[in-house]
Amino acid sequence: MxxxxxxxxxxxxxxxxxxxxxxxxxxxxxxxxxxxxxxxxxRKTAPATRPHLVKQCSAEDVRVGHSSTTGSRGHRRTRTWYTTEHRRTCHDVRQGTESYTKEIRPxxxxxxxxxxxxxxxxxxxxxxxxxxxxxxxxxxxxxxxxxxxxxxxxxxx
Incomplete structure (x- = not known):
């Protein structure tokens, strides 16, 4: 089975x-x-070129503020603190060209x-x-x- x-x-x-x-x-x-x-x-083919894309990433540390509030009315107290967050962004970047075989007719x-x-x-x-x-x-x-x-x-x- x-x-x-x-x-x-x-x-x-x-x-x-x-x-x-x-x-x-x-x-x-x-x-x-x-x-x-x-x-x-x-089948008919022809050589062709297309952009060669490479993934490129960059990292940065960003300072982020946080706050919390306690109490009520006149006894309200706000506490603020900061942390550092690590952020990474990636995108495709053209880096030259690459060759391939294009099919013109099957x-x-x-x-x-x-x-x-x-x-x-x-x-x-x-x-x-x-x-x-x-x-x-x-x-x-x-x-x-x-x-x-x-x-x-x-x-x-």
Whole structure:
């Protein structure tokens, strides 16, 4: 039996999944059709720079006054005393630049199908798929019926 942490994680995942499903973000429906064309768009990156931020802290001692009052009316007496408090403030300071790889275009795999879901009027429809479905379509022969589980319809690829 899973321990308490694992059960809590499973419960959280179930709640998250049901919430996403209620919002209409469920998994795409499978699509079938005849293989027409394939397209792989590689990931495009470029070197870029951004400010390098360093946390800089400063400490200071501040003299703070305190007071307390005792008594009432004419016998009122106020006592005042001072203490020194140590305060530390931190903020990010720019210190040069750092290099990183910026993603300009993500990697995409696309399959073009004819006779989508058996409708002969739907030809040359592009679908964006995951790598597994793309590999399956890659090894299939031209105009072979395919079932794509991860297909998302797209205008271009």
């Amino acid at each position: 899973p321990d308490r942490t694992a059960r809590a994680a499973l419960g959280l995942a179930a709640v998250l999944l049901s919430t996403l499903t209620a919002c209409g973000l469920d998994a795409p429906d499978p699509v079938s059709g005849l293989k027409d064309d394939l397209r792989h768009v590689p 990697e995409r795999w696309c399959v073009r199908l004819d006779d989508v879901n058996g409708d002969r009027g739907q030809d040359d429809v592009w679908f964006r798929v995951d790598h597994g479905d793309y590999t399956e379509a890659l090894i299939a022969r031209y105009h072979t019926r395919l079932r794509l589980d991860s297909a998302t319809r797209t205008v271009y690829c």
